[in-house]
Amino acid sequence: MLRYVIRRLLQGFIVVFLISIATFGILHLTPGDPVLILIGETGRTQLTPQQIQQVRHYWGLDRPLYQQYFTWLGHMAKGDFGESVIQVGTPVRTIIWRAAPVTLKLNAMALILAIAIAIPAGILAGIKQYSFFDYFSNVGATFGVSVPSFWIALMAIIIFALKLGWLPPYGVDSWKGYIAPVLVLSLEQMAIITRLMRSTTIETLGQDYVRTARAKGVAESNVLSRHVVRNSLLPVITVIGYRIAFLLSGTIIIETVFAVPGIGQLFVNSVYHLDYQVVQAVVFVLSVLVVLANLATDLVYAYIDPRIRLT
Amino acid sequence: MNLIGRKKPKETAVAMTPSTLLAGERAHRSGWSRGWTRFKRYKPAIAGLVFLCILAVLAIIPGVFAPYDPTLANPDLLGSPPSWSHPLGFDEIGRDELSRIIYGTRVALIVALLATAMAVTIGVLVGAAAGYFGGWVDSVLSRLVDTIMAFPTIALLIALVAVVGPSLKTTIIVIGATVWAAYARVARGDVLSLRERDFIVAARAVGANHTRIIVRHIVPNIAGPIIVLSTLAVGGIIILEAALSFLGLGVQPPTADWGSMLASARAYIQTYPHIAIAPGVMISLTVLAFNLIGDGLRDALDPRGRD
Numbered sequence A: 001m002l003r004y005v006i007r008r009l010l011q012g013f014i015v016v017f018l019i020s021i022a023t024f025g026i027l028h029l030t031p032g033d034p035v036l037i038l039i040g041e042t043g044r045t046q047l048t049p050q051q052i053q054q055v056r057h058y059w060g061l062d063r064p065l066y067q068q069y070f071t072w073l074g075h076m077a078k079g080d081f082g083e084s085v086i087q088v089g090t091p092v093r094t095i096i097w098r099a100a101p102v103t104l105k106l107n108a109m110a111l112i113l114a115i116a117i118a119i120p121a122g123i124l125a126g127i128k129q130y131s132f133f134d135y136f137s138n139v140g141a142t143f144g145v146s147v148p149s150f151w152i153a154l155m156a157i158i159i160f161a162l163k164l165g166w167l168p169p170y171g172v173d174s175w176k177g178y179i180a181p182v183l184v185l186s187l188e189q190m191a192i193i194t195r196l197m198r199s200t201t202i203e204t205l206g207q208d209y210v211r212t213a214r215a216k217g218v219a220e221s222n223v224l225s226r227h228v229v230r231n232s233l234l235p236v237i238t239v240i241g242y243r244i245a246f247l248l249s250g251t252i253i254i255e256t257v258f259a260v261p262g263i264g265q266l267f268v269n270s271v272y273h274l275d276y277q278v279v280q281a282v283v284f285v286l287s288v289l290v291v292l293a294n295l296a297t298d299l300v301y302a303y304i305d306p307r308i309r310l311t
Numbered sequence B: 001m002n003l004i005g006r007k008k009p010k011e012t013a014v015a016m017t018p019s020t021l022l023a024g025e026r027a028h029r030s031g032w033s034r035g036w037t038r039f040k041r042y043k044p045a046i047a048g049l050v051f052l053c054i055l056a057v058l059a060i061i062p063g064v065f066a067p068y069d070p071t072l073a074n075p076d077l078l079g080s081p082p083s084w085s086h087p088l089g090f091d092e093i094g095r096d097e098l099s100r101i102i103y104g105t106r107v108a109l110i111v112a113l114l115a116t117a118m119a120v121t122i123g124v125l126v127g128a129a130a131g132y133f134g135g136w137v138d139s140v141l142s143r144l145v146d147t148i149m150a151f152p153t154i155a156l157l158i159a160l161v162a163v164v165g166p167s168l169k170t171t172i173i174v175i176g177a178t179v180w181a182a183y184a185r186v187a188r189g190d191v192l193s194l195r196e197r198d199f200i201v202a203a204r205a206v207g208a209n210h211t212r213i214i215v216r217h218i219v220p221n222i223a224g225p226i227i228v229l230s231t232l233a234v235g236g237i238i239i240l241e242a243a244l245s246f247l248g249l250g251v252q253p254p255t256a257d258w259g260s261m262l263a264s265a266r267a268y269i270q271t272y273p274h275i276a277i278a279p280g281v282m283i284s285l286t287v288l289a290f291n292l293i294g295d296g297l298r299d300a301l302d303p304r305g306r307d
Helices: A002-028 A034-046 A049-058 A065-077 A092-127 A132-146 A149-163 A176-205 A208-215 A220-242 A244-258 A263-272 A276-304 A306-310 B012-016 B020-027 B031-041 B043-060 B097-133 B135-150 B153-164 B168-195 B198-205 B210-246 B258-267 B273-301
Strands: none
Touching: A002 A065, A002 A276, A002 B135, A002 B153, A034 A049, A092 A132, A092 A176, A092 A220, A092 A244, A092 A263, A092 A276, A132 A176, A132 B273, A149 A176, A149 A244, A149 B210, A149 B258, A149 B273, A176 A220, A176 A244, A208 A220, A220 A244, A220 A276, A244 A263, A244 A276, A244 B153, A263 A276, A263 B153, A276 B135, A276 B153, B031 B043, B031 B273, B043 B097, B043 B273, B097 B135, B097 B168, B097 B210, B097 B258, B097 B273, B135 B168, B153 B168, B153 B210, B168 B210, B198 B210, B210 B258, B210 B273, B258 B273
8 A cells, every 4th residue: 555655645745746847838938928927918019128138037928937946846835826917016826815715615515516416316227227317317418518617607697697586696695696506517417427327327236246245135225325336436535636637627617607716717717807816826736736635535535445456 | 327317127027038040130230320220219319310401401501590780780770679580589789589599500519520639639548548558657648637637627617718819710729629638537547447358358369569559459449438428518518608609708799699699598588588598499409419418329339238
């Protein structure tokens, strides 16, 4: 187990290192002068070459690239993400900390909702294969992965906010504001987890140990709860851990549609305003979060299932 | 989901009765014709294929079907609801919504096909190399794949577009360059399990070189899964393209594009809610069509499936 943990930690460390290079590279290795990107259209026309030189020096862009990278990495490691170019003087860290709780709340609720519905639905569909319920949840899951979430969000605003007036069209000032974003965000995960839960349940039902349990006269309800469900849940838990990246991807668009003041909206607005310090920091923080989530999933899985850590 | 609309297979009883004629007939049928027979049996996939053919025709000759010019604005009628002469109404600056939907097919399919081709090519090459050679090659390529997979796709796409500047070309390249990692993982797994199979070991034992093993033995055996993978990939890529354009970071106006049509629908959602409906329906149906075809192909090309 210890060897597996060390190997996995090392891999995670390498990936975080590569992520930092990629995030740094996005702004620095693209064609064009990063200073010109940084000061934007207005800066290019209004600043004198001398002032541009000052900006270049302030951000350390006149030093060799590798030096800039290591300085940046050192700051990042200490949690210093620089200052926002738009909200002048505000540390990026403060901006992110302000937006994080809303995103966390939104995604946690969406994930819990998706799991609470998808796991029982998938198990039931798998046990009663070819039944009406199986057919119904299959169709639902197929539509769930085919319909873009931001369109469902628009339809939800039109129907529940504008026509019926039940929910606010945007913002999360009251608990009602969370209902639509959480529902929309959970739909895609729900569809994917249901499909997976169904197929692993069907696979487990065909295993020898299930037949043995039935043959020795174990009651069907016990076969299902003791053997089938417990064994089918394992692979599904791993996939839920790996879904974090997709969940965060969805939150960027959904927060923008519903004007939820979280990390996602912050990210998109920073892109619109060319606030690259924030863009860089958000991309870095989100992907490190994904690495940590995947690492935690792998370690938990290896702890539960000895077959993994021995290979 | 691959079983939607399919009843419990009834033909098992027939297939299990000994029939020399049937067995003889099956022996000389090629894999592809058997695949087609099985594909045809899955009706939703046929529906998807028909819908896709219609889209392809619309994308190639939109001018024949679009009743009006998709970029011609009629300021007097802006935001007018659907009527007999304009079945989907007008958009926020007075352009015919139906004509824009028809022209939008073109962008959706171009991006979907080119970005998928790019992503699957890179993904399969990288994944196959990692799986086949193993060792340090595998380690390096796998960490690269892990790194790209760690970024939330949309975040990476947006960041890249923000720096390079949005356009049709950027959209295709950025999507292709980002989503390949997932396919590399699948291809690596397939090749890895194939490498240890007896016929590959035998080929290596009789002295076949890497090129021969890859071309003659690996490629034909992963072709099926790769075709299925590519088909199922298209749907996700169409949604990514629409999402980028929806955020104003994809295809730029005045080009008719479903994602950017939804972007203007969002801006005018209080005043002209009708323009939000059609583009979303089209994106959903197109993605659904590709997904259904992919499911049909997966069943048809699975060598373990029954006839």
